[in-house]
Amino acid sequence: MAQLDILIVGAGFAGLYQLWNLRKEGYNVKVVEMGSDIGGVWYWNRYPGARVDSEIPQYELSLPEVWEDWEWSERFPGWEEILRYFDHMDQKLDLRKDCLFNMKVVSAEFDSESKTWAIHTQNGRTFHTQYFLLSAGFAAKRHIPEYKGAESFKGLTLHPSYWPHQGINLEDKRIALVGTGPTGVQIAEEAAKISKELVIFQRTPNFALPMTQKYYDKVTPFPKTGYSEHFQNRNHSFCGFSWDFVSRKALSHSPRQQLETFENLWTDGSLRFWLGGYKDLFFDEQTNRDAYNFWRDKTRLRVHDPKKREILIPSVMPYPFGTKRIALEQGYFEIFNQENVELVDLQSTPITHLTETGICTSEKDFEIDILILATGFDLITGSFNQIEIKGTAGELLSDKWSSGISTYLGMCASGFPNMFFQYGPQSPTSFCNGPTCAEAQGNWIKDCLNYMRDKGFSTIEPCAEAEGTWVELVSNLGEASLIPRSRTVS
Numbered sequence: 001m002a003q004l005d006i007l008i009v010g011a012g013f014a015g016l017y018q019l020w021n022l023r024k025e026g027y028n029v030k031v032v033e034m035g036s037d038i039g040g041v042w043y044w045n046r047y048p049g050a051r052v053d054s055e056i057p058q059y060e061l062s063l064p065e066v067w068e069d070w071e072w073s074e075r076f077p078g079w080e081e082i083l084r085y086f087d088h089m090d091q092k093l094d095l096r097k098d099c100l101f102n103m104k105v106v107s108a109e110f111d112s113e114s115k116t117w118a119i120h121t122q123n124g125r126t127f128h129t130q131y132f133l134l135s136a137g138f139a140a141k142r143h144i145p146e147y148k149g150a151e152s153f154k155g156l157t158l159h160p161s162y163w164p165h166q167g168i169n170l171e172d173k174r175i176a177l178v179g180t181g182p183t184g185v186q187i188a189e190e191a192a193k194i195s196k197e198l199v200i201f202q203r204t205p206n207f208a209l210p211m212t213q214k215y216y217d218k219v220t221p222f223p224k225t226g227y228s229e230h231f232q233n234r235n236h237s238f239c240g241f242s243w244d245f246v247s248r249k250a251l252s253h254s255p256r257q258q259l260e261t262f263e264n265l266w267t268d269g270s271l272r273f274w275l276g277g278y279k280d281l282f283f284d285e286q287t288n289r290d291a292y293n294f295w296r297d298k299t300r301l302r303v304h305d306p307k308k309r310e311i312l313i314p315s316v317m318p319y320p321f322g323t324k325r326i327a328l329e330q331g332y333f334e335i336f337n338q339e340n341v342e343l344v345d346l347q348s349t350p351i352t353h354l355t356e357t358g359i360c361t362s363e364k365d366f367e368i369d370i371l372i373l374a375t376g377f378d379l380i381t382g383s384f385n386q387i388e389i390k391g392t393a394g395e396l397l398s399d400k401w402s403s404g405i406s407t408y409l410g411m412c413a414s415g416f417p418n419m420f421f422q423y424g425p426q427s428p429t430s431f432c433n434g435p436t437c438a439e440a441q442g443n444w445i446k447d448c449l450n451y452m453r454d455k456g457f458s459t460i461e462p463c464a465e466a467e468g469t470w471v472e473l474v475s476n477l478g479e480a481s482l483i484p485r486s487r488t489v490s
C-alpha cells in the first residue's frame with residue numbers, strides 16, 4: 001500500500017516548487033534530499049564567486065506571495081543571497097516541514113501488483129508511493145578526471161560543488177584550476193585576487209561574455225513594474241527568459257544594422273548576446289561566425305600577451321559560437337595580465353600526472369597547494385544513473401538508456417509507470433532558465449496527476465511509439481543545428 005501519493009527527490013527549485021504545487025492540490029507529498037537543507041545546487045556550490053548568471057527577476061519563482069516582498073541586492077545574485085531567498089520561499093510556502101534531509105536515494109522499483117514505487121535511501125529508509133518524481137537537477141553527479149598519481153598528491157583536491165561549508169582560505173596559496181566552464185571562470189576571477197600563484201588549465205576556450213553586474217538597495221531597489229507580464233513572457237521564449245532571440249535572421253539586416261544589434265546586445269550584458277541574438281545563430285554558419293568575430297574583436301583587446309590571447313580567444317573560431325555553455329565574467333580576461341596567473345593550453349600540453357607536491361603537463365611541472373577540479377558534471381543522465389531505478393519488466397533505467405536515451409517529452413519513460421522527471425534529458429534542460437523550467441514542467445505534471453485522479457486511473461506511462469516520435473523530433477532538431485559540431489569547426 002502506498003503511504004504517500006508522491007515522493008519528490010531533490011529540494012532545489014524544481015522539487016520545492018512541485019512540493020508546494022502538488023500539496024495545494026490535496027496530495028500527500030514529501031521531498032527527500034541528500035543535503036542537510038534546501039537550496040539544491042546552491043546548497044552544494046559554495047565556491048568563491050558562485051553566482052547565478054540569469055539576471056533578476058529571471059531567476060525566481062513567479063508566485064506573487066514569494067516575489068512581492070523580496071528584494072534582491074544584485075542583478076546577478078551570489079550563492080549566499082540565493083540561499084536567503086530559499087529561506088524566504090520556505091517562510092512563505094512552508095516547505096521545510098515536508099522535507100526529509102540527509103537522505104540519499106539509492107534505488108527504486110515499481111511493483112506492478114500494488115502499482116506503487118518502493119524507494120530506498122542509503123540510510124535504510126523505504127518509502128512507498130504512487131508517484132515518483134525525480135527533481136534532483138541535471139548536475140548531481142560530479143565529473144572528476146582520473147589522473148595518474150592522484151593518490152600521491154598531498155595537497156588539497158576540491159570539486160567546486162563539494163566546496164566545504166566552512167570555506168577554504170585561498171590567500172597566498174599556489175592553486176591549479178582545471179576547467180574553464182562557468183564554474184571555472186567564476187573561481188578564477190576570485191582566486192586571482194588573493195592567490196600566490198594561479199595556474200589555469202584550459203581544454204576548450206570559453207566564449208565568456210561580460211556580466212554587467214548592477215547593485216540595488218533600499219533606496220534604489222530593483223523596480224517591480226511589469227513583473228506579472230515578465231513571468232508570462234518567460235514561458236514563451238526559447239530559454240525561459242522574458243526576452244528572446246531577435247525575431248529576424250542576421251542576413252535580413254545590413255552590416256551596419258547587424259553591428260548596431262550586436263552593440264546593443266553587448267551593452268545590455270547578461271546572456272543576451274548569446275540567447276537573445278539573431279534567431280539563426282544556431283543554424284546559419286555565417287551568422288554564427290559573425291557573432292564569434294564580434295566577441296573575439298571585443299575580447300582580444302583585453303589580453304596583453306599574444307600567446308595567451310590566442311589560446312583564450314583564438315583568431316579562428318574553434319567551434320560554433322554558443323554551442324557550449326557560455327560563462328558570464330567580471331574581469332576574467334584581465335586576470336591573465338597579472339603576474340600571478342599562468343595559463344596552460346591542455347590541447348598542446350596535456351596533464352600527464354600528479355606528484356606528491358604538484359601537477360605535471362607534458363611540458364612543465366607546477367608545485368601547488370590546492371587542486372581545484374572545475375571539470376563539471378556527468379550532466380543530465382548522471383543524476384539518474386546514480387540511482388538504480390527498476391521498471392515494470394525489471395529493466396534498469398540506466399540499461400534502457402545505455403544504447404541511447406529515450407524519453408517522452410523529456411519527462412517520463414516507457415516501462416517506468418508513474419515516474420516523472422524534471423530537468424531531464426531530451427527536455428530544454430541545458431538551455432533553460434531553472435525556475436521557468438521548474439514551473440513549466442511542474443505544472444504539466446500536476447495537470448497530468450489531476451487528470452489521472454479525476455478519471456480514476458491508477459498508472460500512466462508513455463507508449464514506445466510516442467517515445468520514438470519524441471526522440472526523433474528532438475534528434476532532428478538537434479541535427480539541423482550547429483550544436484553537434486560543438487567541439488571543432490573546420
Ligand code: NAP
Binds near residue numbers: 053183202325
Ligand atoms: P562545465 O560547463 O561542464 O565545464 C567543465 C569544464 O571542465 C570545461 O571547461 C571542460 O572542458 C573542462 N573539463 C572537463 N573535463 C576535463 C578534463 N578531463 N581535463 C580538462 N578539462 C576538463 O561545468 P561547470 O562549469 O561546472 O558548469 C556546469 C553547469 O552548471 C553549467 O552548464 C551551468 O548550467 C551551471 N552553472 C551555472 C552557473 C551560473 O548560473 N552562474 C555557474 C556555474 C555553473 P571542455 O569544454 O573541453 O569539455
